Amino acid sequence: MANPVKTTCPYCGVGCGVLATRTKEGKIQIAGDPEHPANFGKLCSKGGALAETLDLEDRLLLPEVSCQKVGWSAALQAAADGLSAVREEHGPDAIGFYVSGQLLTEDYYVANKLMKGFIGSGNIDTNSRLCMSSSVAGHKRAFGSDTVPGNYEDWDQADLVVLVGSNAAWCHPILFQRLRHARETRGAKLVVIDPRRTASCDSADLHLALKPGTDVRLFNGLLAHLAAQDCQDSNFVARHTHGMADALASARADAPDIAHLAQACGLSLKDITAFFDLFATTEKTLTVYSQGVNQSSQGTDKVNAILNCHLYTGRIGRPGMGPFSITGQPNAMGGREVGGLANTLAAHMEFDDVSRDRLSRFWDTKTVASAPGLKAIDMFRAVHEGKIRAIWIMGTNPAASLPDATFVRDALEKCDLVIVSDVMENTDTLKYAHIAFPARAWGEKDGTVTNSERRISRQRAFLPAPGDARPDWWIISQVARRMGFAEAFPYETPADIFREHAALSALENDGRRDFDLSGLKDMDTDSYDALAPVQWPVSPAHPTGRKRLFDDGYFFTDDQRARLIAVSCRPPVHTPDKAYPLILNSGRLRDQWHTMTRTGKASRLNAHQDEPALALHPLDAELYDLGANGFAKVSSRWGTLLVRVQITPDQTPGQVFLPIHWTDSHAARAVTGCLVNPATDPLSGQPELKHTPVKVEKWNPDWHAFLLTRHKIMPEGVDYWSYSRQDSCHALELAGQGRLAGSDFLRPYLDLHQDPDTLNFSNPLSGQKRLALIRKDQLALCLFTAHKGTLPDRNWLQSLFSLDKLEEKLVATLLSGQPLDPQAAPGPIICACFGVSKKEILTARREKRALTVNDISHLLKAGSNCGSCRPEIKQLMTGS
Structure with missing residues (x-):
């Protein structure tokens, strides 16, 4: 080994x-x-x-121009010629780059350099705009820089953690374990603020299910309460801040009294008082926030409302306390460092004359962008309007992930030149590419990423590059050379780029810029290859990195004082009405990531939820005549989807939830981005992904079915389908209107009854058709259909595909869809880490071998790794 x-x-x-x-x-x-x-x-x-x-299924392995596979030289020249022609005819602002937190810092740096330094436009933005740009804007207003002050040790040391708009138990489970450990060992308190009851609430001392969009009012009310309770750190406020009086006046206007505040936020007076008292009396308070705060048309104000409370109490820059923005992507922070956002320059510099001059001298160019470029939503509007004629999309799938995704697709359809760099050949966006570049994936590429605590770590290759795949930095550099910028893009290794990146951060940096890698700028390649994880800044003053910033009370504003920002609650841009009475919230599932290009390949990650489903409260399900596991048509002003129905009391009445992961590669009509409204925060440009008015209607298909196959088969012409890779087989859930036999996609399978190796059953009264094809004593496929009623559980049938030989007794019961012994059915998987099923947990409970969640962990290992399944285990153990 x-x-x-x-x-x-x-x-x-x-x-x-x-x-x-x-x-x-x-x-x-x-x-x-x-x-x-x-x-x-x-x-x-x-x-x-x-x-x-790590398999190569659906990988993009060769460059393509106009859907024809070509060599690298031809593809690179086509891109360079196309970009140069657009720049010459229409100017630099007719070009846009849309990049990704999936890129490594070195990739990001070269892309930003090409666009802002040599093409000469600010039009490079990142899908991190959808993730944490409101935090960036809030940090800059308060601190004068985009600085995350704390580190993960604060999660261990805090006596109170306030988790706002974050289901960390599912989305950041390794960090959430530290919170759970602190509760169990030190008695630390956890408050979760979220309209939904999520898995994170299972460990919480208090859950505030606040009314969506009222975060600013809640934290303004907290600030007013802190003032009333004399919780101000007077020395800190006087010496190190400005703006306290205006911020406090605005807070008091928003929350004149606590009873009024509780009603406005949809909370009980008891709960809101308990939260305020906990915050007021606990010095070591850490406020962790994520997409539920950021993804809002008032996201920046929400961030500053949180920061105000920490600045007012001086709870920042010290162990166990402070505000903490937890990012969604592996290198969202790295993109911020190199200027991947349209409104910043590299190395945390801004679009001022001094910074532009510094950058011009360092890069030896006279074409540094003179003004910020278009942020993501505006960029694709410009594409739609023909103002941007060429766009290069790297490592992201905006045709699925951006709000109003149908509009984005129309924009790409109109665009003169669409270049896509990706690892997969079946993304929704790649369909619109005139030029496609095969990029290297995780495990094949080298570089650095920066996590949410400012820690730079190496990604290292351990796999050979497949096909003609190349690193993103290489692709960008080669195009830049062919555009006439060869001297500025001489890179041969990622280490070359990182040294330049570090040197730029050090240039004329007298400590007034937070981002400083001067201690790493002279690394040789061997040192870069061996680089251990380190938190920036890394400088002569902090040669091994710096755990916390602002511990000295000095910030990165002109006068080195932080700003308390006066903010006021305002309603979302679009609110529910008679036509669209429900609020749609979108987000992540426990075991999936982004658009499932990677996680969708792991069968055990599909076991927890293998179809897109709308979660809604039982009262809403009754109101709209929706049954559990039935179908719903969900519509907004921007689009319509078909999804399963998931009824849960964890949703608040009037609010529904959809996961973001399904694309056209995994389902027929389930791209959540097609529903989401494109309203944005006026400062950060971050979209309102958590608050879209929708309506929900029952959808009654004439038939429904599932198809399990040994080899992957994708459907065509079916109203509803959802694909997932399962253990030893591929699974399709299907439903439609009209005649079942009328489906061109299903007809070949329905005709299999003529095959001697096929088991066949039909019931005209119920419309049931059941087929199973057995080849060489192995199950090759099975198709179960019905016009009404339920279909059998899929888990047992799926397990049969793993058998080398089907015994006669299994063949005899196959079309029943269930084993002779009900105890033989495995049931759904609860713990994805160890593949522990619901049946195993219930058996342990029934036999009294396990009485608690910890007993289950010791006995079956379930819940002992990342812990994200522990809330579901707890429900099974308590029977709730």
Whole structure:
């Protein structure tokens, strides 16, 4: 067995260290890196399944021009000629780059340099605009810089953690374990503020299910309460801040009294008082916030309302306290460092004359962009209007992930030149590409990423590059050379780029800029290859990095004082009405990531939820005549979807939830972005992804079915379908209107009854048709259909595909859809990390071998790794 390669997980912003080891048989084994300070060896269900996602199915492996496979030279020249022609005829602002937090910092740096330094436009933005740009804007207003002051140790040391707009138990489970451990060992308190009851609430001392859009009012009320309780750190406020009086006046106007505030926020007076008292009396308070705060048309104000409370009490820059923005992507922070956002320059510099001059001298160019470019939503509006004639999309799928995704698709359809760099050939966006570049994926590329605590870690290659795939930095540099900028893009390795990136951060940096890698600018390639995780700034004053900023009370404003910002609550841009009476919230599931190009390949990650489903409260389900596991048509002013129905008391009446993960590669009509309204925060440009007015109607298909196959088959011409990869087979859920036999896609399977190897059953009264094809004693496919009633559970049938030979007794019961012994049915998987089923947990409970969640963990391992399944185990143990 080879020595393990130390790398970094490609999923969320926690930035967990990973050990990748190649066995003698050539397989890859994945484990957590016990020496990495982000995770100390632990991995969540997604990270633990990384080895299962490394196959080359659906990979983009060769460059393409006009859908024809070509060599690299031809593809690169086509891109360079196309971009140059647009720049010459229409100017630099007719070009846009839309990049991604999936890129490595070195990729990001080269892309930003080409666009802002040599093409000469600010029109480069990132999908991190959808993730944390409101935090960036809030940080800049308060601190004078985009600085996350704390680190993960604060999660261990805080006596009170306030989790706002974040289901960390599912989205950042390794960090959430630290909160749970602090509660169990030190008695730390946890308050969760979220309109939904999520898995994070299971560990909370208090859950505030506030009315969507009232976060600013809530934290303004908290600030007013802190003032009333004399909780001001007078010395800190006087010496290190400005704006307290105006911020406090605005807070008092928003929340004249606590009873009025509670009603406005949809909370009980008891709960809001308990929260305020906890915050007021607990010095070591950490406020962790994520997409529920950021993804709003008032996201920046929400961020500043939170920061105001910490500045007012002086709870910042010290152990166990402060505001903490937790990012969604593995390198969202790295993109911020290099200027990947349209409104910033590289190395945390702004669009001022001094910074532009500094950058011009450093890059030796006279074409540095003179003004900020278009943010993501505005960029695609400009594409739609013909103002942007060429767009290069790197490592992201805006045709699915952006709000009003149908509009985005129309824009791409109109665009003169669409260039896409990606690892997959079946993304919704790649369909519109005139030029496609095959990029290297995780495990194949080298570089750095920066996690949510400012910690830079290496991603290292441990796999050979497949086909003609190349690193993104190489692709960008080669295009730049062919555009005439060869001298500025001489890079041969990622280390070359990182040294330049570090040197730029150090240039004329007298400590007034927070981002400083001067201590790393002279690294040789061997030192870069061996770089251990380190938190920036890394400078002569902090040669091994700096854990916390603002511990000295000095900020990065002109006068080195922080700003309390006066903010007032305002309603969302679009609110419910008679036509669209419900509020749609969108977000992530426990075991999936973004658009499932990676996680969708791991069968155990599909076991928890394998179809897109609308979660809604039982009262709303009754109001709209929706049954559990039925179908619903969900509509907004921007689009319509078909999804399953999931009824849960965890939703508040009047609010519904949809996951963001399904694309046209995995379902027929389930791209949540097609519903989401495109309103944005006026400062950050971040979209309102958590608040879209929708209506819900019952959808009654004439038939429904599932198809399990040994080989992947994708449907055509079916009203509803959803695909998932399961253990040993591929699964399709299907439904439609009209005659079942009228479906061209299904007809070949319905005709299989003529095949001698086919088992066949039909019931004209119920419309049931059941077929199973057995080849060489193995189950090759099975198709179960019905016009009414329910279909059998799929788990047992799926398990039969793993058998080398079907015994006669299994063949005899196959078309029943269930085993002779009901106890033989495995049931749904609860713990994805260890593949523990609901049946196993209930059996342990019934036999009294396990009485608590911890008993289950000790006995079956379920819940002992990332812990994200523990709330569901608890429900099973209590029977709730």
